[in-house]
Amino acid sequence: MRFQAVITTALVVVVAVAIPGQANAQNPPAGAIFDLATAHPAAFSASAYTQFTTSFVASATSEYVSFAFREVPAYFSFDDASVTQQGSSTNLLQDPGFESDTAANVGTNFPVGWGRWIQPVDTTAIGVVASGNTGDCASSGPHTGSYFWCDGSVQGYDGLYQQFNGLTVGATYTITFWLTDNSGDPMSNPQIDMLVYAGPALPTGTQTIGTPPAPILVTTPVPGTVWLMLLGIGALGLYLLFRRWNAPRIGGIKT
Amino acid sequence: MKRALTSLLVSAILSLAALGAVVDGQWSAEGSAKTAPKKLSIHVNQNSLSGTMDGMAITRSGVDGGFFWFYVVRNGADFLYKGQIKGGKIELRESGPHVHRTLTFTRVQ
Numbered sequence: 001m002r003f004q005a006v007i008t009t010a011l012v013v014v015v016a017v018a019i020p021g022q023a024n025a026q027n028p029p030a031g032a033i034f035d036l037a038t039a040h041p042a043a044f045s046a047s048a049y050t051q052f053t054t055s056f057v058a059s060a061t062s063e064y065v066s067f068a069f070r071e072v073p074a075y076f077s078f079d080d081a082s083v084t085q086q087g088s089s090t091n092l093l094q095d096p097g098f099e100s101d102t103a104a105n106v107g108t109n110f111p112v113g114w115g116r117w118i119q120p121v122d123t124t125a126i127g128v129v130a131s132g133n134t135g136d137c138a139s140s141g142p143h144t145g146s147y148f149w150c151d152g153s154v155q156g157y158d159g160l161y162q163q164f165n166g167l168t169v170g171a172t173y174t175i176t177f178w179l180t181d182n183s184g185d186p187m188s189n190p191q192i193d194m195l196v197y198a199g200p201a202l203p204t205g206t207q208t209i210g211t212p213p214a215p216i217l218v219t220t221p222v223p224g225t226v227w228l229m230l231l232g233i234g235a236l237g238l239y240l241l242f243r244r245w246n247a248p249r250i251g252g253i254k255t
Numbered sequence: 256m257k258r259a260l261t262s263l264l265v266s267a268i269l270s271l272a273a274l275g276a277v278v279d280g281q282w283s284a285e286g287s288a289k290t291a292p293k294k295l296s297i298h299v300n301q302n303s304l305s306g307t308m309d310g311m312a313i314t315r316s317g318v319d320g321g322f323f324w325f326y327v328v329r330n331g332a333d334f335l336y337k338g339q340i341k342g343g344k345i346e347l348r349e350s351g352p353h354v355h356r357t358l359t360f361t362r363v364q
Contacts, residue, residue, distance in 0.1 A: 026319075072322040073339050074348060124315065124326070125335055125350075136348070136355045152350075154317060154324045154337065185339075191320045 029203035034196035046182035069151035074183030079143035119156030127151030275299035282360035
């Protein structure tokens with residue numbers, strides 16, 4: 001009994017000493033709807049992208065969708081994302097594959113059409129626009145096209161986001177993206193992890209950097225039944241016009 | 256029970272000391288790339304590092320789990336190094352202006 005008490009006390013001391021040693025282990029913001037370390041705990045092959053899917057139900061007409069990264073030993077490559085309303089194939093994201101970027105903004109932190117946030121501790125080594133098989137993500141390159149996002153944030157998490165206005169409250173929105181990692185190590189929260197957030201505000205404790213892009217105004221997709229009704233009304237209008245044109249004339253005047 | 260608790264305590268103590276003990280010391284770069292750093296002297300202080308690379312002091316740094324990172328100013332530019340121990344050697348990812356490569360350092364005996 002005395003032995004157990006001694007060992008337990010020693011363990012408590014060890015843990016107490018260990019915790020300050022982990023002070024740099026920056027935890028991600030709370031509230032993620034997707035955690036890579038859970039969805040894909042195994043290591044990636046750098047040259048092989050994997051597609052991931054998650055979803056959220058809009059709780060407000062205006063919401064933010066964020067993709068967050070932290071990669072202490074190496075770099076994530078991220079490309080070809082989408083946000084679609086269930087039942088529609090329209091991608092609501094602006095420049096989802098980073099192809100509006102140019103050689104001029106490769107290596108910068110600001111991809112065209114995307115907003116950026118960081119955790120305040122994260123002052124260096126945040127993600128950059130990448131191109132082809134060059135830079136820190138050379139071993140992966142883009143998933144498709146020429147440009148992609150390369151992120152090896154070391155101090156805290158940094159995020160890419162877009163804001164949508166005009167969402168349908170209660171509707172389900174599907175998020176997909178392609179991702180790979182060149183560390184060769186298994187995913188581990190918080191050192192090597194990628195998370196997705198969706199909500200009426202940006203994740204708690206983050207701060208935006210640069211000039212945020214204008215929110216995207218979402219137009220509600222017209223359901224198939226409405227299209228059929230419009231088609232029917234159009235056909236009826238044409239028929240009535242045809243009848244009127246071919247109606248018998250009295251004194252040269254159409255009846 | 257005794258044995259389980261003892262091994263738990265021993266492994267906890269070992270893992271605590273592990274990164275510092277393994278990383279601390281003098282390291283020499285493998286290979287002969289002209290522009291690559293050659294010598295690394297490094298010391299783990301809980302959650303940060305101190306030391307030099309080719310005589311240039313480590314500026315900012317961090318230790319997180321089994322990984323560490325640090326900055327060194329080389330030729331007037333900030334270079335980021337991301338490291339971990341693999342097979343008894345330090346594998347360092349070097350990232351600086353127009354330089355993105357992986358370097359391997361072996362311990363100097």
